Each structure stands twice: as C-alpha cells, then as structure tokens.
Amino acid sequence: MTDRAPYASDPAQSRGRLFDAGASPTRSEFQRDRDRIIHSTAFRRLQHKTQVFLHHEGQHYRTRLTHTLEVSQMARSLARALRLDEDLAEAVALAHDLGHTPFGHAGERVLNDKLARWGGFDHNMQAIRVVTRLENRYAEHDGLNLSWETLEGILKHNGPLVDAAGRPVGRYVGEGLPFGIDDIPARADLLLATHASLEAQCAAIADDVAYNAHDIDDALRAGLLQLPELAEVPLVGPLVAEVLARWPDIEPNRQAHEVQRRLITRMIEDVIAESSRLVAEAWPADADAVRHAGMTLVRFSPGIEAGEQALKRFLFQRVYRSEAVMAPVRRSQAVVADLFEHFMAEADLPGKWGEAARAALDPGRRARIVADFIAGMTDPYALEQHARRFDGGGQLR
Structure with a gap:
C-alpha cells in the first residue's frame, strides 16, 4: 500500500510473531x-x-x-x-x-x-x-x-x-477480566490499558453496522417485522419513508433491500466523516500514538450514534426477545447445558479431547477442556452429540 497514512499500522514494522516464520516474498x-x-x-x-x-x-x-x-x-x-x-x-x-x-x-x-x-x-x-x-x-x-x-x-x-x-x-x-487474560502466547505485552489500532477499530464498528443492517433484513424475512413498523424508528425510519414513497408497489423484499443498503451507506459514510475529523484533530504521529490517544477514533457522529443505539433497543425488544427467537434459544441453551454436565461427569469426548478430559483431575481444568470442545461445535454437531446421549432430545423445533 503506497498511500498509507502515518498513523496506519505498517506490516514492515510489526512487533512480530511468537515463533519466527521467516519472510514472505x-x-x-x-x-x-x-x-x-x-x-x-x-x-x-x-x-x-x-x-x-x-x-x-x-x-x-x-x-x-x-x-x-x-x-x-x-x-x-x-x-x-x-x-x-x-x-x-x-x-x-x-x-x-x-x-x-x-x-x-x-x-x-x-x-x-x-x-x-x-x-x-x-x-x-x-x-x-x-x-x-x-x-x-x-x-x-x-x-x-x-x-x-x-x-x-x-x-x-x-x-x-x-x-x-x-x-x-x-x-x-x-x-472481572476473562479467564486466560494473563496467559496469552504473544511476541510482546498486548498493552491491555491502551486502545487497539485504527484498523481494529474499523473492524469493531463494522461489526455494529453489519448486524444492525442484516438483523433488520433477517427479521423482515422471518416475518417478525413489516417494513412500515420501522417508520418511527430513529435512523432507519426516514430511509423506510424514502423507499416506500419512491417504490410503493415493488416486492417487499426489494423494498427491504433498498432500506438495508441505504442504512449501511448512511452509517459507513458517517463513520468515515466523523473518524476523519477526529483523526485530523488528534493527528497521531504513528500507530503507537493511536494506542495512547485516550479515546476511540473510529466512531459514529453523536447524532448517528444516538440513532444507532435507539435502533439496537428496538431490535432487542422486537426481534432478539421475541418468542419466535427465544423459544429455540431456550431449547439450545438446554442442549449446551446437558452436554456440559454430561462431559464433566463422563469425560467421553472424542479423541484427544477425551484423553485430556480424563487426565484432568482438577475440576477447573476439566471444565475448560469441556468448554473448549463445546465452543468449537457447530449447531448441527451439538445437536448430533446431544441426540446420541439424550435419546434425540436435542431437536430445537
């Protein structure tokens, strides 16, 4: 990259890897x-x-x-x-x-x-x-x-x-701080008291933009929401009004997509404008100065941030806590709880996992092995493992 800003992370100046991997041409x-x-x-x-x-x-x-x-x-x-x-x-x-x-x-x-x-x-x-x-x-x-x-x-x-x-x-x-925070294999101290790079901050806010937009899309697809219900919701409401006024007769899925892409554009362009302003004010000399800036520099403007928070509250009430979502959530929680208790008692995990669990005499050590194994499962594999041990009781429907 030839046009990298001075405060961008430079791979040529990386603090390195725990194990030397040589240089790539x-x-x-x-x-x-x-x-x-x-x-x-x-x-x-x-x-x-x-x-x-x-x-x-x-x-x-x-x-x-x-x-x-x-x-x-x-x-x-x-x-x-x-x-x-x-x-x-x-x-x-x-x-x-x-x-x-x-x-x-x-x-x-x-x-x-x-x-x-x-x-x-x-x-x-x-x-x-x-x-x-x-x-x-x-x-x-x-x-x-x-x-x-x-x-x-x-x-x-x-x-x-x-x-x-x-x-x-x-x-x-x-x-409290999460388990393992004091035992991370890394080339150097990860500086827990500082902010991360601007690149990592971009990833964090992109996560917010993505799930706000696609959770609306999925909720509409699932029939939990109808587009007119979003008309009074901050941030997304004006976009809904614009789309419904311009294309009142096209298919609902096309209307939904037009709203979604406008919402993404609105948030991304706001982040670029606000972050550019904040970085220009702080003008960190390099990537390390970003870490010590004392604030997040990649962010929404205050107005968009308030709208985004209101949108999150709406989605929490109408989507994430709806019975259509919560009913299978409760059943999936039972599946994970059953598997954890079973593996703690029986240690019949497959392959190396079972060997490690059976050798772990300390309950905390065994619990971490079981958690690592369960956390790595896909949804279908967790259901399959539950069905084997609990007579098919893991179906979520």
Whole structure:
C-alpha cells in the first residue's frame, strides 16, 4: 500500500510473531495473518453457527460466517477510506467471532454460567484461545502464530480492558477480566490499558453496522417485522419513508433491500466523516500514538450514534426477545447445558479431547477442556452429540 497514512499500522514494522516464520516474498505480515485465519478449521465452522436465527430454520438467514464476511468487507472499505492497512482490518474482522459457541450468544451464556467458578467464558477471549492454542495445524507450534498487531486487534477491538492502574474497565468492572487474560502466547505485552489500532477499530464498528443492517433484513424475512413498523424508528425510519414513497408497489423484499443498503451507506459514510475529523484533530504521529490517544477514533457522529443505539433497543425488544427467537434459544441453551454436565461427569469426548478430559483431575481444568470442545461445535454437531446421549432430545423445533 503506497498511500498509507502515518498513523496506519505498517506490516514492515510489526512487533512480530511468537515463533519466527521467516519472510514472505509476496505477502505482508498482515496478509499472512488473514490467510491463516481463512484457512483455519474454526473459520470454516462459522458456516454452521447461529447468528440470530438458528441455522436450520432457513438457508437465507445470516450465519456467523456470512456475518463475518460482511464485517470484513465493511472493515476493509473503512480502512481504505481512512488510508489504513486494509489487510490488518480484514484479518481482525475475519477472526473477531472465532470464539463463538454453537447457537450464538445462547451457548455463550450457558458456558459462562457453568464456568463461573473458574473464570467464566468470554467469546472474545475464546477467539484468542482459538488462534493461539486450539488450532493445531502447524508442525512446530500450536495456534496460528499470528502477528502481535492481529492478536492485539482481536483482543482489544472494542477498547482497553483495564485502566492505567490495571483495574478492569467497561463490562469487565462487574464481571472481572476473562479467564486466560494473563496467559496469552504473544511476541510482546498486548498493552491491555491502551486502545487497539485504527484498523481494529474499523473492524469493531463494522461489526455494529453489519448486524444492525442484516438483523433488520433477517427479521423482515422471518416475518417478525413489516417494513412500515420501522417508520418511527430513529435512523432507519426516514430511509423506510424514502423507499416506500419512491417504490410503493415493488416486492417487499426489494423494498427491504433498498432500506438495508441505504442504512449501511448512511452509517459507513458517517463513520468515515466523523473518524476523519477526529483523526485530523488528534493527528497521531504513528500507530503507537493511536494506542495512547485516550479515546476511540473510529466512531459514529453523536447524532448517528444516538440513532444507532435507539435502533439496537428496538431490535432487542422486537426481534432478539421475541418468542419466535427465544423459544429455540431456550431449547439450545438446554442442549449446551446437558452436554456440559454430561462431559464433566463422563469425560467421553472424542479423541484427544477425551484423553485430556480424563487426565484432568482438577475440576477447573476439566471444565475448560469441556468448554473448549463445546465452543468449537457447530449447531448441527451439538445437536448430533446431544441426540446420541439424550435419546434425540436435542431437536430445537
């Protein structure tokens, strides 16, 4: 990239990998990270993991994989507009959901509850475990051996985890820092009290844009919403009015798509304008200055941020907590809970997982092995494992 801004991450100045991988004649360090993530087993499993609507309910709803691809496209577009390293933004976006359990956040809530005595379960920290420990593809080491910058971005794309005094911040104030935070195999300290790179910040806000837009699309497809019901919702309401006035007689799915693409454009263009303003004011000298800027620099403008928060509240009430979503969620939580309790008692996990679980005399160690195994399951595999052990009781319909 020839037009990289001075505050962009430079792969030639990477802090490196835990294990030396030599130099590539054709790819930058961040390109190599992106490629390693795409070729990982955990990435392929995202195809059969729930986003909001369970994977078996229809072939056109988003899965974790299609959501991830949408996030990576938006993150790359933002990085290009802001003159950042597109490959790093893409790598962080592609990896950001690798730690998700089967059945989406429903499975995560169960595992967090079951592991409460042993540090809980956090899908973001689980993504770090996936890329540093659980992926076993290389002859000389566990994990994907990603660069320091990509690991930092996966861990901190939503902001610092602690303050300058080492005290938890944000969501971690109440629940404490996640299990394993003090034992991450990395080339250097991941600087938990600082912000991540601008590229990682692009991935984080792209995640917000993607799920706001595609959850509306999927909810309309599922019949949980009708387009006119969005007319009074901040941010999206004016777009609905515009589309319905201009094309009142086209098919509803075309109307929905016109609204969705306008919503994405509105949010992405706002992020570019606001972030460009904030970066120009702060004018960090380099990527390290971004980390110490004391604030997130890639963000929505105040007006759009308020509208986006209102849209999230609407979706929470009308979609995420609707009975059509919650009924299978409750059943999927029971599946994950049953599997966890069974594996803790019987340790009959397949292959190396079973060997490790049976050898783990400490309950906390066994619980983490069981959680790692369950978290890696796809939705269909979790149902299959449950049916084998509980007489077919894992069907979600």
